[in-house]
Amino acid sequence: MVSGRTRARACPERTCVGCRKRAAKHELLRVTAVEGVCVPDPRGTLPGRGAYLHPEQSCLDLAVRRRAFSRAFRAQGALDTEPLRQHVAVGSDSAPAP
Structure with missing residues (x-):
């Protein structure tokens, strides 16, 4: 008898806002919004x-240009993305080159 369940767990998917x-x-x-600032989490x-x-x-540039963070966090006005830019820049510098 087969129950239809698989042993492999499904990996949750999310959509990039950029x-x-x-x-x-x-x-x-x-990314979360803390007091008007986009903070990496x-x-x-x-x-x-x-x-x-x-x-x-x-992706970060696309998200800022489309005002995706304001929409995602249901916030009025623009959010400061500088801490997020710094985090992405540091992460891309440490990535191994192909």
Whole structure:
């Protein structure tokens, strides 16, 4: 008798607010808004709504240009993304070259 269940667990997927492509949750960076500032949350432990973003400069630029963070966090006006830019820049510098 087959129950229809598989032993492999499904990996949760999220959508990048920059490029709008779906990816596994562990491949994306969680971002939260704290007092009008977009803060990176790599451990996923900060409270509040989260938005997900590929940790790449191009996706960050798209998200800022589309005002995706304001929409995702349901915030009025623009949010400061400087701490997020610094985190993405440091992460891309430490990535191994192909």
